[in-house]
Amino acid sequence: KKQVCVVGLGRFGSTIARELYQTGHDVLAIDIDEEKIQEMLGQVTYAVWADATNESVLKEFEVSDYDVAVVAMGGNNIQTSILVTALMKGMGVPYVIARAASDIHGSTLERIGADKIIHPEMESGVRAAHVGFDWGALDYMPIVPNFGICKMRPPAAMYHKTLEEAGLCNSSDRYNLSVMAIRRGRTYIMNPADDEEVQPGDVLIVAGTNEHLGELYELAV
Amino acid sequence: KKQVCVVGLGRFGSTIARELYQTGHDVLAIDIDEEKIQEMLGQVTYAVWADATNESVLKEFEVSDYDVAVVAMGGNNIQTSILVTALMKGMGVPYVIARAASDIHGSTLERIGADKIIHPEMESGVRAAHVGFDWGALDYMPIVPNFGICKMRPPAAMYHKTLEEAGLCNSSDRYNLSVMAIRRGRTYIMNPADDEEVQPGDVLIVAGTNEHLGELYELAV
Numbered sequence: 513k514k515q516v517c518v519v520g521l522g523r524f525g526s527t528i529a530r531e532l533y534q535t536g537h538d539v540l541a542i543d544i545d546e547e548k549i550q551e552m553l554g555q556v557t558y559a560v561w562a563d564a565t566n567e568s569v570l571k572e573f574e575v576s577d578y579d580v581a582v583v584a585m586g587g588n589n590i591q592t593s594i595l596v597t598a599l600m601k602g603m604g605v606p607y608v609i610a611r612a613a614s615d616i617h618g619s620t621l622e623r624i625g626a627d628k629i630i631h632p633e634m635e636s637g638v639r640a641a642h643v644g645f646d647w648g649a650l651d652y653m654p655i656v657p658n659f660g661i662c663k664m665r666p667p668a669a670m671y672h673k674t675l676e677e678a679g680l681c682n683s684s685d686r687y688n689l690s691v692m693a694i695r696r697g698r699t700y701i702m703n704p705a706d707d708e709e710v711q712p713g714d715v716l717i718v719a720g721t722n723e724h725l726g727e728l729y730e731l732a733v
Numbered sequence: 734k735k736q737v738c739v740v741g742l743g744r745f746g747s748t749i750a751r752e753l754y755q756t757g758h759d760v761l762a763i764d765i766d767e768e769k770i771q772e773m774l775g776q777v778t779y780a781v782w783a784d785a786t787n788e789s790v791l792k793e794f795e796v797s798d799y800d801v802a803v804v805a806m807g808g809n810n811i812q813t814s815i816l817v818t819a820l821m822k823g824m825g826v827p828y829v830i831a832r833a834a835s836d837i838h839g840s841t842l843e844r845i846g847a848d849k850i851i852h853p854e855m856e857s858g859v860r861a862a863h864v865g866f867d868w869g870a871l872d873y874m875p876i877v878p879n880f881g882i883c884k885m886r887p888p889a890a891m892y893h894k895t896l897e898e899a900g901l902c903n904s905s906d907r908y909n910l911s912v913m914a915i916r917r918g919r920t921y922i923m924n925p926a927d928d929e930e931v932q933p934g935d936v937l938i939v940a941g942t943n944e945h946l947g948e949l950y951e952l953a954v
């Protein structure tokens with residue numbers, strides 16, 4: 513269980529704060545915008561309305577005792593992000609993750625001691641070029657080269673067929689694929705049964721080789 | 734090989750444009766900021782200085798013949814992003830990927846016909862919470878908010894224990910987690926049995942909520 517301080521509750525900052533809290537860490541969220549703090553109440557351990565460039569405020573919250581700080585401001589607050597990162601390292605926070613809005617911003621953050629730089633828009637841009645355009649997959653996680661788990665919408669030809677009829681389960685195994693889960697609306701079915709019916713709007717979590725996933729993608733086009 | 738039109742060359746837009754071009758697709762990049770166009774020359778097939786809300790300009794570049802359009806503007810240009818998306822769909826571009834800066838922006842884009850919505854900062858925020866630290870997951874794929882699949886090294890405490898002894902399978906289910914696969918060396922075991930022994934060097938593919946994955950990360954430290 514880590515003590516994490518997240519400064520700057522834009523989309524990146526609020527998402528990482530919420531996700532870390534759900535993972536079981538203690539999360540202190542700091543923002544200078546009161547509305548952002550209101551939105552975070554109950555979604556993190558503490559949400560405080562404060563100016564993170566004010567060192568005495570950081571001292572008051574004993575930020576130097578934290579394991580990790582995330583400096584999440586974006587392109588609209590480059591100077592602030594650099595200053596807060598410098599303060600965090602200066603106060604002895606062992607691991608500081610800083611979000612960068614440009615390569616120059618990133619190398620400056622590195623030079624003042626940030627331990628890890630994240631470029632959210634660039635990361636997403638790279639991923640989108642591979643996954644947003646791979647007409648089949650919505651997401652993909654390799655397990656070994658040429659075998660992995662992908663997230664995809666089922667081909668229309670499979671709507672209202674059971675997994676067995678669609679050739680997607682171990683008994684029929686037409687595609688040598690394993691449907692590990694089905695996301696339906698806001699919920700999911702783990703290890704669906706052979707007689708589970710595929711619905712339009714479903715998202716299938718499927719494991720298979722690139723070749724076999726590729727055959728499935730073909731049907732989806 | 735696809736014909737792709739990317740509108741808006743901020744960090745997300747310029748990255749996806751460059752990446753798609755490198756992947757071998759034909760990329761037309763459009764931006765109203767001349768400097769952005771200068772930067773893209775040679776990194777895409779064509780970079781044109783134009784106002785993408787001007788339908789006659791889009792017609793002039795025969796955008797309706799393209800396979801995909803990416804509307805990449807962010808939070809500073811929400812109205813523009815909505816208008817350009819509507820124009821693209823109206824002109825018959827078959828697949829339009831639109832970047833959203835908020836949930837409302839995203840659902841508006843969906844309602845006017847965007848085929849895929851990307852939330853770059855949120856995507857990166859989720860991933861960074863699992864993967865951005867020295868501990869925790871090697872990779873992470875969300876299925877629904879707060880439930881996903883992560884790739885992680887087993888805690889040393891689990892070495893040479895069976896999945897059942899380690900509390901990692903349905904019968905004992907101490908962590909409410911599902912070990913979907915184990916990568917061992919260059920191969921993998923799908924749906925491992927309860928008596929499968931965890932080896933040093935294994936990589937576990939585990940599904941669970943953030944809270945339960947968090948408990949597992951704890952042991953791995």
Ligand SMILES: Nc1ncnc2c1ncn2[C@@H]1O[C@H](COP(=O)(O)OP(=O)(O)OP(=O)(O)O)[C@@H](O)[C@H]1O
Pocket residue numbers: 519520521522523524525542543544545548562563564565584585586587588589590592854
């Ligand atoms: N000195 C400060 N102390 C604390 N929070 C601050 C300070 N300055 C700015 N912030 C906060 O940082 C947050 C993020 O700011 P910024 O506008 O730079 O990022 P963003 O582009 O909105 O982020 P994202 O792209 O993740 O949505 C804002 O909520 C803002 O109130």
Ligand SMILES: Nc1ncnc2c1ncn2[C@@H]1O[C@H](COP(=O)(O)OP(=O)(O)OP(=O)(O)O)[C@@H](O)[C@H]1O
Pocket residue numbers: 633740741742743744745746763764765766769783784785786805806807808809810811813
């Ligand atoms: N009407 C338009 N036609 C073409 N390009 C436009 C138009 N309006 C804005 N743009 C361009 O869109 C680009 C992205 O704009 P925006 O500021 O919304 O995103 P950003 O927040 O900088 O993006 P990122 O977060 O990806 O860096 C800018 O380069 C801007 O010049």
